[in-house]
Amino acid sequence: MRTRLHLAPEESAVLTEIGEFNGRLYRRELAGRIAEGKLDRKGFSEYRAERKRALTADTSSRWAGTITRSVEDQYQLGLRALDAHARSLDDAVAVVSARCALAPGERNGKIVGYRNKAERFQKTRRLAALRDRAEWVRDRLAAACPSIAVGGKRLWRNRNHLNVAGLTEPQWRQQWDAARMFLTADGETGKAGGNETIRVLPGTGQLRIKVPAALADRFGTHLTIAEPVVFHHRGRQWNDRVHTNRAVRYDISYDPARRRWYLDASWVVEPPVQIPLTAIRAGRVLGVDLNDGHLATSIVDPCGNPVGGPGTIEIAARGLPAARRDGRVQAAITALLDMAEHGGCTAIVIENLNFGDARATGRETMGRGRRGKRFRRVVAGIPTAKFRERLRGMATQRGIAVVAVDPAYTSKAGGKHWRQPLQERMKTSDRVVTVHHGAAVAIGRRGLGLRLSRHSNGPRHAQRSVMGQPSSLATTSKRDRVACGKPCSTLSPHGELNRFGSKHRTPVATTVRATIERYDLSLTD
Numbered sequence: 001m002r003t004r005l006h007l008a009p010e011e012s013a014v015l016t017e018i019g020e021f022n023g024r025l026y027r028r029e030l031a032g033r034i035a036e037g038k039l040d041r042k043g044f045s046e047y048r049a050e051r052k053r054a055l056t057a058d059t060s061s062r063w064a065g066t067i068t069r070s071v072e073d074q075y076q077l078g079l080r081a082l083d084a085h086a087r088s089l090d091d092a093v094a095v096v097s098a099r100c101a102l103a104p105g106e107r108n109g110k111i112v113g114y115r116n117k118a119e120r121f122q123k124t125r126r127l128a129a130l131r132d133r134a135e136w137v138r139d140r141l142a143a144a145c146p147s148i149a150v151g152g153k154r155l156w157r158n159r160n161h162l163n164v165a166g167l168t169e170p171q172w173r174q175q176w177d178a179a180r181m182f183l184t185a186d187g188e189t190g191k192a193g194g195n196e197t198i199r200v201l202p203g204t205g206q207l208r209i210k211v212p213a214a215l216a217d218r219f220g221t222h223l224t225i226a227e228p229v230v231f232h233h234r235g236r237q238w239n240d241r242v243h244t245n246r247a248v249r250y251d252i253s254y255d256p257a258r259r260r261w262y263l264d265a266s267w268v269v270e271p272p273v274q275i276p277l278t279a280i281r282a283g284r285v286l287g288v289d290l291n292d293g294h295l296a297t298s299i300v301d302p303c304g305n306p307v308g309g310p311g312t313i314e315i316a317a318r319g320l321p322a323a324r325r326d327g328r329v330q331a332a333i334t335a336l337l338d339m340a341e342h343g344g345c346t347a348i349v350i351e352n353l354n355f356g357d358a359r360a361t362g363r364e365t366m367g368r369g370r371r372g373k374r375f376r377r378v379v380a381g382i383p384t385a386k387f388r389e390r391l392r393g394m395a396t397q398r399g400i401a402v403v404a405v406d407p408a409y410t411s412k413a414g415g416k417h418w419r420q421p422l423q424e425r426m427k428t429s430d431r432v433v434t435v436h437h438g439a440a441v442a443i444g445r446r447g448l449g450l451r452l453s454r455h456s457n458g459p460r461h462a463q464r465s466v467m468g469q470p471s472s473l474a475t476t477s478k479r480d481r482v483a484c485g486k487p488c489s490t491l492s493p494h495g496e497l498n499r500f501g502s503k504h505r506t507p508v509a510t511t512v513r514a515t516i517e518r519y520d521l522s523l524t525d
Contacts, residue, residue, distance in 0.1 A: 001233045002233075007227070015209070016181070017215065018212065019181030019183045019252070020177065020180075023150075023181045025059065025067060029055070030071045030150065034078075034148070037144045048072070058212060058214045059212040059213060059214070066197070067182065070182075078146030082137060082141050086137045086141055092361055092364075093127065100127055104120055150179075150180055156176075158172060159172060159176075183251065187250075194242055194246050194267075195249070196210070200265075202243050204228060205230055206229075207229050208222050209223040211223055241267060248265055248266070250264065251266070252264075269397075272396050275346075275401050284302065285299075285300050285347045286336070286343060286348045286349065287440040287442070287444025288348060288440060289443060290387055291382070294312055294315055295312070296436035296440045297440050298311070298422070298440040306418070307343070309429065309431065310433060311339060316328060317329065318381055329390055333387070333390055333391050336391070346401060347400060347403050348400060348401070348402050348403070349443050349444050352406065353384040354385075355382065405446045407443075410439045410452065411435055411442075414436070414437070414438025414440070415435040417453045419433055419438035421454075
């Protein structure tokens with residue numbers, strides 16, 4: 001959770017100098033960790049202990065512990081990103097090379113060659129560039145040497161394109177320096193307020209920050225902020241933790257555009273009790289179909305039938321900055337959780353989507369021209385990972401389970417089997433039922449362990465007749481529909497097809513008499 005800090009000019013200057021000093025130490029340690037390369041567990045423990053002792057002389061033991069921990073986390077994140085980049089390049093090379101191996105216009109199964117020789121030649125140039133890039137990435141990955149830009153690679157690239165970014169050089173420098181400050185303090189259970197480095201005193205709300213040892217002769221041992229700190233969002237939970245001295249992590253950041261300081265508080269949530277899948281399926285679930293710009297929802301009961309009408313939650317996030325997009329996603333998830341609580345749902349069922357492969361090979365597999373570019377833009381605009389992670393965290397606070405299912409054929413089954421029934425239910429309403437609402441029903445049914453399609457009216461293959469259960473003629477099998485005067489594709493007055501496909505003649509009167517005897521009907525009936 002976040003709150004704003006109201007600092008005096010002299011307090012802001014001291015805090016800026018502390019953040020820049022720690023940021024220089026952080027970047028120096030990160031460069032040294034990248035130079036060390038891959039380390040085993042014992043080697044890393046020895047290396048971190050050595051670096052922590054060296055940093056303690058300039059800062060403090062707790063600042064040093066946080067810096068070394070953050071350095072290792074950033075290093076491991078860089079390695080994972082480098083590995084993901086290598087796999088995406090390998091996928092792109094495989095797709096382009098398979099298409100370049102075919103002559104223009106040639107087809108080999110699902111693989112189609114390019115339209116003409118000119119396009120194929122351009123793709124061979126792109127294939128060569130992709131192979132060179134993939135080889136360079138594999139070499140960096142083998143050496144365990146990721147490329148990390150502290151402050152953000154996008155902001156670093158804007159330095160050479162200030163006109164395109166709409167920034168002046170002083171504005172860019174302010175953003176760059178603010179992004180490279182390090183003001184993070186890990187929590188510690190058992191200490192006063194749950195943190196010894198950045199502490200918010202319970203009761204008074206006074207903020208105290210530990211000054212690094214190298215700056216203590218100028219600013220003292222602690223920097224105290226006069227204006228008290230107040231957390232409005234989840235303030236009661238935070239107050240309970242600091243009063244019981246449980247660990248709370250604090251992060252201080254600066255927004256140069258607004259000239260505002262912010263304080264973020266976070267802590268580890270106790271893992272919730274795992275609800276068995278059988279208990280989840282015993283109640284209602286809320287099926288959710290994530291699309292570009294909106295969420296399609298439908299409540300499904302334990303039998304697989306939709307309850308009430310479908311719903312739509314808008315996510316107007318296209319063209320917005322990352323922070324505002326994240327806020328729109330959180331607002332949509334809040335409305336989704338409110339809908340689940342109001343409908344009495346035990347779980348929310350979503351699709352386990354991942355468009356990583358599509359983004360890597362989208363140019364070759366998602367069409368061409370304006371239509372293909374528009375479709376790729378739609379796929380790239382769907383916040384699959386962010387939506388899934390945000391929903392999992394926010395649903396945990398509400399006590400609602402989240403079930404992720406296979407996304408295969410949900411849209412097809414929803415449009416074929418569930419769109420029309422939902423539309424008939426909403427005849428009296430102006431609400432438009434789309435394929436996405438039908439897909440939400442199919443997703444909910446898959447979360448309940450049911451088939452996607454609707455069951456036919458009554459059992460198939462004369463199951464009731466075999467079991468000796470009476471049934472009306474309206475729900476009889478195809479063989480018995482002749483008695484009702486309904487034609488059947490497998491039965492005619494001249495004969496019927498048996499299980500082997502051959503014909504044998506059966507008089508119509510015999511078929512009618514057998515049907516009457518089977519259902520205990522009189523001739524008058």
